[in-house]
Amino acid sequence: MVDSSITSTTTKRPLVNYHSTIWGDFFLSYTPQLTKISTQEKIEFEELKEKVKKMLVETPDNTTQKLVLIDTIQRLGVAYHFKNEIKTSIQNIFDESKQSKNEDDDDLYVVALRFRLVRQQRHYMSSDVFKKFTNHDEKFKENLIKDVHGLLSLYEATHLRIHEEEIFEEALIFTITHLESMVPKLSNLLKAQVSEALSQPIHTNLPRLLARKYICIYENIESHSDLLLRFAKLDFNILQKLHQGELCELTRMVECYFWVAGVYFEVQHSRARKMMTKLFTTYVIIDDTYDTYATYDELVAFTNAIDRCDDISAINLVSPNLRPVYRTLLDRYDEIEEELTKESKLECLYYAKQEMKKVARAYLKEALWLNDVYIPKCEEYMKIAIVSTTVMMAATTFLCVMEENITKETFEWVINEPLILRASSVIGRLKDDINTNDFEQQRSHVASFIECYMKEHGVSKQEAYVEAQKKLANAETR
Template identity: 85%
Template sequence: MLVETPDNTTQKLVLIDTIQRLGVAYHFKNEIKTSIQNIFDESKQSKNEDDDDLYVVALRFRLVRQQRHYMSSDVFKKFTNHDEKFKENLIKDVHGLLSLYEATHLRIHEEEIFEEALIFTITHLESMVPKLSNLLKAQVSEALSQPIHTNLPRLLARKYICIYENIESHSDLLLRFAKLDFNILQKLHQGELCELTRCDDISAINLVSPNLRPVYRTLLDRYDEIEEELTKESKLECLYYAKQEMKKVARAYLKEALWLNDVYIPKCEEYMKIAIVSTTVMMAATTFLCVMEENITKETFEWVINEPLILRASSVIGRLKDDINTNDFEQQRSHVASFIECYMKEHGVSKQEAYVEAQKKLANAETR
């Protein structure tokens, strides 16, 4: 399919873009590299028939720059007036505006035309959203929330698969391949995370996939340093507790990653059970006790790892303050649901009512 489609045609550009958005481009790395090189070379030698099509020009520009070739932003000057403002007749071209918007995120220093383009596209795309079809509305809303260039490939793939299957002209073969690939990789990544949380020492590093080994090695190095110091002070037994708390945090991060992948919004109780661990208050308290000069008794460590009220309250305060203060920002990108979203879904209330409940729980934790 990719090889058979002629280079520098609109069909080839769209196909490459689709393959990349669906998250399967790594299977065709060499073919895509060759095609874009040919597209880039041809664009420098001759005028393209569709140079007056904003959608195609912007798409070609983005794909070429993504491949680290320099294409001048002058290709967009034909779409501006003498005052360097974009032509008003473009505001009805939704696909063209969306393509230009995505291209602006590959701008480099002193490309002023893109500063104007970004304002122009955002202004008009936002005003269009209420009038668009559901499919196009989803595409525009997602792009405004998280442009392709700054998105995470796997999260982009998950969302675009849902969009692509509703496009009438989609390829059934490509769609099935993308779904299968996504599910296989998801299982692989989940398994890798489980391996990481299950492993204890360097002897288990071969059980960890190669791409996670540097992370695992660094983590072990930090604990080796702590172990060396504790051995000198005859306090090695307390390291066991620090490692146990670290494992709890890793498992909590895994759970949150699974929620994000599955687009799952838990109930508040389930959310807070994981959240008070992922704040790392318990892990930090245990680690600090390990490195203190005083000798800490086993009973004290047992008290800490059983989540005493003071540490649970500290964890709740940290989590709720973060959710209250950063919720709007965090939800503009791909991010696990916060207490706000969990409460809204569980109780069927507005965001404002969820904020009020979060403030109540925060105040309650602060008075404990």
């Protein structure tokens, strides 16, 4: 039990000066009048949606026009309205690609676009389709450097690569080298497309950010469809009003809301966005509690209380100065429980809470390392770090609060750390360590992967960064 007489005024704490939120009360200005969607907007939206759907269905699947149309719809951020139609079309395109030679198989732009769209839909298409564009030495043919659209399409396709696809390692270097060299010579429109792709490829971009930027690019393409453009703009503005209205309620949780909206931005997930934003804001505070505020003894008691969170008396384990954040955490899960009870989905909460407890124990382990001035070996570090990233906890809770029926089998699959979540956790941890290491090591802070690797292998910081980048690239191609 923590001595309640110990207060923050008498205890030395590993405090850090974080800057205040830059948003303040900005989103309080978004009143219901400003975020209201008019009847006329709703009517026009439904009319345009049906027209786009008709265009999508009536364009033959085995054509370049269909590939370009699907790609455009996805980049404009409206593909979520046509999931079934796109799924069916990609299935047909994939089946056709296995059965016969396509007329455009010698067009790098078309081959790479087809490959990317098919792999995005989780179908396996062999990277051998690109061998025809290489010489006997497996280097890409020099005449391709004149094909800007082809190079750009190939570049985007390389980000769907998996392990041991060496042709894509060559393709990535080839496309980046030539795209970067040609940027100054391109027209403004092409320059914008190439620069944006090199900065943030489609596969790693957030759908809403991609849509906002591509709408501006698309309207300057001479062959653009006025129908598609109008629908994309209307859809973006309607969704933006919805998001602004939600932020009016959340106000000072903008960064966490942005993170959540990157996972699911659609209209039907409004409740889930608000619940997850409040929960993640609480987790940010808890992370800082472990990282930059509480003493180790306080954290032991705090973690024990989280482990017994279904016992109301567990709050008595927590030191008085930490009880407000503990109470807030319980309140967040009580809100989720109330909503799930209405939908007869309460069993989902068990999985979310189990992952919450795993995160708390991982945070405590890191706090122990800091308290003991202990630098673990890389394998030991990553075993804990992939939990403390909260990726697996987040995935479980995202599923839990969605207004859809998620099966018990799905939750069991998630909590058993499937490869996709382990890889995502590794990516999150290593990117964070690479980007924040110098800042965090200026104060008392648990060792990052960089410090762990330096000590274990007796190498320089620069060499440790190189190794972190290798492991990051390896995780990204899983």
